[in-house]
Amino acid sequence: MKVGFKLFAEGFGPREIVEQAVRAEQAGFDFVEVSDHFHPWLYSHGHSGFVWSMLAAIAERTETIGLATGVTCPILRVHPAIVAQAAATTALLSEGRFSLGLGSGERLNEHVVGRGWPNVTTRHRMLREAIDIIRLLWSGGYHSYEGKHLVLEDARVFDLPDEPPPIIVAAGGEQAALLASELGDGLFCTEPDKALTRAYGESGGVGPRYGEVPLSWAADEGEALDSAREVFRFGLLGWKVQAELPNPVNFEAATALIDREAMRDAFGYGPDPERHLEAVRQFAEAGFDHLCLVNAGPDTEGFFTFFEEELAGPIRRMCGRAGPAA
Numbered sequence: 001m002k003v004g005f006k007l008f009a010e011g012f013g014p015r016e017i018v019e020q021a022v023r024a025e026q027a028g029f030d031f032v033e034v035s036d037h038f039h040p041w042l043y044s045h046g047h048s049g050f051v052w053s054m055l056a057a058i059a060e061r062t063e064t065i066g067l068a069t070g071v072t073c074p075i076l077r078v079h080p081a082i083v084a085q086a087a088a089t090t091a092l093l094s095e096g097r098f099s100l101g102l103g104s105g106e107r108l109n110e111h112v113v114g115r116g117w118p119n120v121t122t123r124h125r126m127l128r129e130a131i132d133i134i135r136l137l138w139s140g141g142y143h144s145y146e147g148k149h150l151v152l153e154d155a156r157v158f159d160l161p162d163e164p165p166p167i168i169v170a171a172g173g174e175q176a177a178l179l180a181s182e183l184g185d186g187l188f189c190t191e192p193d194k195a196l197t198r199a200y201g202e203s204g205g206v207g208p209r210y211g212e213v214p215l216s217w218a219a220d221e222g223e224a225l226d227s228a229r230e231v232f233r234f235g236l237l238g239w240k241v242q243a244e245l246p247n248p249v250n251f252e253a254a255t256a257l258i259d260r261e262a263m264r265d266a267f268g269y270g271p272d273p274e275r276h277l278e279a280v281r282q283f284a285e286a287g288f289d290h291l292c293l294v295n296a297g298p299d300t301e302g303f304f305t306f307f308e309e310e311l312a313g314p315i316r317r318m319c320g321r322a323g324p325a326a
Contacts (some may be wrong), residue, residue, distance in 0.1 A: 001284075001320035002030035003312070004292040006070065006212060010040035012300075014049035020300060021058040025065040026303045028312055032058070033070030033101065033212075033292050038077060038109040041234040042255070043248045052267060059094035067098045070212070070292065071170045071188055074107030075123060076115050081132035081155050085136040101188050101210070102131065103170030106243045108251075116130055120243070124179060126150060131167060131183045138164040154218075172239035174199040180266045181205030181239040189288070190235070196289030201262075211288030213280050214267045217297040217306050221270035222248055224297055225260040228267045231260045232296040236266060268294065272308040291315070 005024040007017050021032050036051040055067055067090065069257045074080040083100075104123035111117055118126065129147035136143045137157045145152035169184035171177040172191075180187045186207035187200045197209050214232065218224035233255040234242065245251055257279040263269065268279030283291055293311075295303040 001316070002066075002208075002290045003319075004031040004033060004066070004068075004290060005029045005307075005316055006294040007032050007034045008047050008294070009035045009051065010037055010042075010045040010047055011053065013047050014054050014311050015029070017049065017054050018057045018061055021065065022061050023301070023304055025062045027308050028305075029065060029293075031066030031068060031099075031208075031290070031292070033068045034058075036072040036109075038112050039248055041108070041248065041251050044230060045248075045253060052090065055090050055098070056093055059090065059097070065097065066098040067094050068168065068210075069099075069101045070210075071101035071103040073103055074130040074134065075105060075126040075150070077105075077113050080133040080150065081137060081152055081157075083130070084134040085157050087134070087165055088138065088160050091165045094160060094164065094226075096161060096236055098165045099168055099186070100165045101136075101168045101170065102127065102184070103188070104176070104243075108242075108248075109244045111246050117246075118269040119230050122149070124176065126282075127140045127169075128179065128183060131169075133163070141168075154209070155210075166207065168208070170286065171196055171200070172243075178203045186210065188292075190239075191256070192282040192286040192288070194286045200257075201287070208290045208293060209288045211283040211286070212294050214296065215276050215279060215303075216263070216267050217271070217276070217295060217303040218269075218299065219271050219302075222273075223251050224261070224269040225263050227265075227298040228263040228269060228296040229258065229260045231262070236262060246310040269297075271298075271306075273306075276311060277314055277318065278322050280311050281318060282309075284319055289317075289319075 008157040074083040087100045107117045126149045129150040144158045166185035168181035168186035170188040177196045181203040189212040216228035268276035
């Protein structure tokens with residue numbers, strides 16, 4: 001079991017994201033994930049830095065903590081050849097600490113290049129081709145590829161790590177979980193859904209299972225819930241909606257009636273460690289073994305201290321590991 005911290009790049013500027021990664025390593029987290037967006041979800045977020053620049057800086061500022069994209073879409077906005085090159089470089093800079101999270105994306109980020117927004121079946125087919133291209137380029141030498149949706153012409157990635165980064169595939173449904181077991185080295189989810197981990201395992205998936213655990217720490221419960229609503233209310237829409245809306249203004253409209261009370265069932269919140277541990281427990285019991293804590297609270301440093309003093313030990317004991325990850 002490993003415990004990670006989500007670097008919410010829509011809510012903080014690039015320099016702050018790097019500083020949070022450094023602090024996460026000091027706090028004892030095993031890994032960090034960085035979101036890969038062109039737009040933020042909501043106007044109030046106000047940021048959306050370029051993930052590969054932030055990862056490069058984090059790799060140079062840290063020594064042991066694992067790094068991951070959570071997650072990159074390699075089918076429209078960025079061609080998989082560029083993702084293959086960027087991931088290989090990040091793996092080298094981090095000296096093998098990087099994992100490549102991949103998914104079929106959201107219209108919010110992918111429509112910006114003017115190539116339209118395919119239906120989910122087509123996006124999964126494109127993701128399959130993209131993973132083929134990435135693995136082909138990681139095998140060394142020059143390669144070409146002609147799929148139904150994606151083409152590669154006479155390309156080679158020159159700087160490759162000795163071992164390619166693991167590919168962690170995002171799944172919002174059982175079909176995507178099956179794809180993760182077939183093409184990926186691990187599973188990435190945002191809900192404590194046993195059906196997804198079961199589908200992944202029963203279809204042959206044996207890699208790590210990443211789950212993002214929604215938390216909101218503050219010394220006051222009401223403040224924690226207000227912050228969760230302000231920062232993360234978009235998450236209550238579910239992936240079928242999140243994948244389809246094109247701009248922050250649409251997410252603002254779609255979430256206007258979500259109040260702070262709606263956040264109670266979705267988040268561990270406030271100053272009571274037990275509320276947070278219960279949220280973690282749901283993911284652990286659903287079969288996830290890489291638990292990435294998301295803090296939607298107003299005080300990031302306060303959350304790190306809360307993790308060090310109140311959460312780290314109980315989480316590791318809950319998951320059967322008292323010490324830091326190997």
